Amino acid sequence: MKKLLLATAVTLLSSTAFADVAVIVNPANGNAIDEGTIKKIYLGKAKSFDDGTKVNPVNQDGNSVSDEFNDKVVGKSSSQLNAYWSKLVFTGKGTPPEKLANDQAVIDFVASNNDAIGYIDAAKVTDKVKVIATF
Template identity: 30%
Template sequence: MKLFKRFPIIIALVLLAQSFAFMAQAQEKIVVVTNFNNDVQVLDKKGLIDLFMGKYSAFPNGKEATPIDVELDSELKSQFYKSLVGLPLARVNAYWSRLKFSGRVKPPAVEQTLDDIKQRLEQDESALAYVYESTVTDSMKVVYRFD
């Protein structure tokens, strides 16, 4: 019976712990990474905008670039586009809807999770993705850091 009296306290503590974990992740820095063997050492913000918003499909050295969006981590995706172009995700999605309809450019490739992105980056030298800084592995090269 005492357990049931403490149940609301336990639930409150669990919710508090989850909110702290969410806030910590929301505050985590985002970096843009590519395959470790990619020749590109650094990209500037304008170059990233051009690649992720469809203006260019190649790195500055002329080699093919494959920008990748993460599908199932909408918080990461939202933070990335807000930092990159200053727009909410809904506006970015509307932008791509218009461009896809025109058939002129193709949007970034899509991977479902950060684990999928890690795997893609290990296998594809043209891959370019955004991840939380704490998830960077030895097979990735950081080419841009948001301030």
């Protein structure tokens, strides 16, 4: 009985820990953006969309959504990504994306900025933004 309860608890926790992450842009953004481009944007290696518009990426501030995004899309843990950005900032080669508090803050920012890109829990998507990828 204890094993069954433990197995059930682990299953429930793992399903919530691995929620889908939706990458979102402003609905007016017509650029085609693939997974490689998203990764480059969040590593500071791409500074603009295909049409030449400067990209304005935003992160979430250290929550499970940001951990999932970093793992699935960027391919780094949060601590690895912090070390990566610390080095770029120290050498003057880059500035990390602004961190916002939660999904709603990201939705509001992306909805009001044509050049913005962000990520949220896929279950929180609204019609104020356009989903370009889900991981």
